[in-house]
Amino acid sequence: MTAKLPIYFDNAATTRCDPRVVEAMLPCFTEVFGNPGSRNHGFGWAAEELVETAREQVASLLGADRKEIIFTGGATEANNIAIKGGANMYAKKPAGETxxxxxxxxxxxxxxxxDPAKRLQKEGFDVTYLDPPMDGVITASQVEEALRxxxxxxxxxxxxxxxxxxxxxxxIGALCHDRGILFHTDATQWVGKMPTDVVKDNxxxxxxxxxxxxxxMGVGALYVRRRRPRVRVQAILEGGGQERGFRSGTLNVPGIVGLGKACELCAQEMDSERERLLGLRKKLESEITSRLDTVQINGHAERRLPHLTNISFGFVEGESLMMAIKEIAVSSGSACTSASLEPSYVLKGLGIGDDLAHSSLRMSLGRFNTEDEVDYAIDAVVNAVNKLRDLSPLYDMHKEGIDITKIEWQAH
Ligand SMILES: Cc1ncc(COP(=O)(O)O)c(C=O)c1O
Incomplete structure (x- = not known):
């Protein structure tokens, strides 16, 4: 079988909505369209019932109680409530002080x-930004050293x-609990792919x-622990007092129903998907690294998501490589700012030099990817890298054994 083009390998940016999720959402637009806040008629009760089913589905994926789930407009909003709302609730001094x-x-x-952390710095909090090791794994001992x-x-x-x-x-959660420190995790790339138990995971x-x-898109959730300890956060949005006052605003019922269904499907399929995607990622990595020289897989060798790989191809510009494999959607290690192409702050933060950061691609696989697509991508990437290197005088010099980092370039 040959792969159907174009191929989507950018599942860390966003995933295709599962058709079973869409099917679950559809009745919410035209049939069960009531406002779950309408407590005095059947339209409201029916919508509320769907929301509560979804709340249970989300909670169950996380090992939480459904009363601990707050629906939000996505992970950005959940992070803002957790970080700003948490810091302000547990602040040692009132607003306006240092x-x-x-x-x-x-x-x-x-x-x-x-960005929420930077905002809090301006508002009198002191923030430590841990410097990650090159493999990107933050350890409990690194956190312990930073605690005050x-x-x-x-x-x-x-x-x-x-x-x-x-x-x-x-x-890290256990460490924080021992010291009575609030612990938040942005689990946006983790939940649904890897097993989660908020109680055991502290x-x-x-x-x-x-x-x-x-x-x-546009829907997410924040888990807020209710027992041992009971966690409180200050609301950011004020208004109708929905979501027990944590997040005012009429609930996005179709989105919430979709999120609930997505959680149910992830729970059912997680184990087999994890294995399948790990197999595909390993194939992708091992073929590329055996067929090309001067490539580097970024991040920890084992402690890494099964479906994601970030590879630096020496002597190749990531952007040119992306253009050469246009039929495959991937991300590069550079970000467009207004004036230039900046290497990603994540890769730079890991100590990866600008050149290698500019030469890296992130490929993230997902539920709808097939082995045929992986096979196609391997050939496409290898051929494109070889073609681009054929045009590179630096790569020629490298092959002749010249250390190009030691060359003193002359300006004309
Ligand atoms: C780690 C992480 N946190 C937060 C977000 C933001 O999520 P959302 O698009 O739901 O606001 C993303 C998405 O890019 C992410 O990857």
């Missing part, structure tokens, strides 16, 4: 964590969105998103 408390996070978090008497919150992602490295979340607050797990 030394309000210490927060620990990491330099390679998603912007949806880094006045630490009130630790926020660390479970799995990194660019390299898939998996941090020691249950161990998590107080967890963010997740529908569109990374075959559900719809």
């Amino acid at each position: 030394e309000r408390g210490h927060i620990v996070t990491c330099a390679i978090e998603h912007k949806a964590v880094l 008497e006045d630490t009130i919150l630790v926020s660390l992602m479970w799995a990194n969105n660019e390299i898939g490295a998996i941090s020691e979340i249950p161990e 998590i107080d607050l967890l963010s997740m998103s529908g569109h990374k797990m075959y559900g719809p």
Whole structure:
């Protein structure tokens, strides 16, 4: 069988909504269209029932109680509530003062964590941004060294969105619990793909998103622990007091129903999918590394998401490579800023040099990818890299044994 083009290998950016999810959502637009806040008629009750079923489905995937789930507009919003709402609730001093408390996070978090942390810095909190090791795994001992008497919150992602490295979340959670420190994890890339048990994993607050797990965009959830300890956060949105006051605004019933169904499907298919995708990723990596020289797989060799790989191809521009394999959707290790192409701050944060960061591709597989697509991609990537290297004088010099890092270039 040959692969059907184009191929989608960018599942860490977003996933295709599963048709079974869409099917579950459809009645919410035209049949069960009531406002779940309408407590005095059947249309409202029917919508509320669907929302509560979804809440149970989300809770069950996380090992939580359904009262611990707050629906949000995605992981960005969940992170904002957890970090800003958590810090303000547990602050040592009131707003307007300095030394309000210490927060620990990491330099390679998603912007949806880094930007709220920066905001809190401006508002009198002190933030430590851990410097990750080159494999991207944050360990409990690294966190322990950063904790202080006045630490009130630790926020660390479970799995990194660019390299898939998996941090020691249950161990870090245990450490925080021992010290009475609030622990939040951005589990956007983890939930639905890997087993999660918020109780055993010692998590107080967890963010997740529908569109990374075959559900719809614009809906997500925040888990807020209710027992041992009971966690509180300040609301960011004020208004109708929905979601027990944590998140005002009329509920996105179709989105929530879709998220619930997506969670149910992930729970059913997680084990077999994990194995299948790991097999495909390993094939992709082993074929590419055996057929090409000067390639590097970024992130920890084992502690990595099964479906994601980030590979640097020496002597090749990631952007040119992406253009050469246009029929395969992937991400590059560069980000467009207004003026230039910047190497990704995540790869830079890991200590990967600008050149290798610019030469890297992230390929993230998902439920709808097949082995034929992987086979096609292997050939396409290998051929494109070889063609681009044929045009590269630097690669020729490298092959002749010249260390190009030692060359002193002359300006004319
Ligand atoms: C690790 C991580 N956190 C947060 C987000 C933001 O999620 P959402 O698009 O649901 O706001 C993403 C998505 O790119 C992500 O990968």
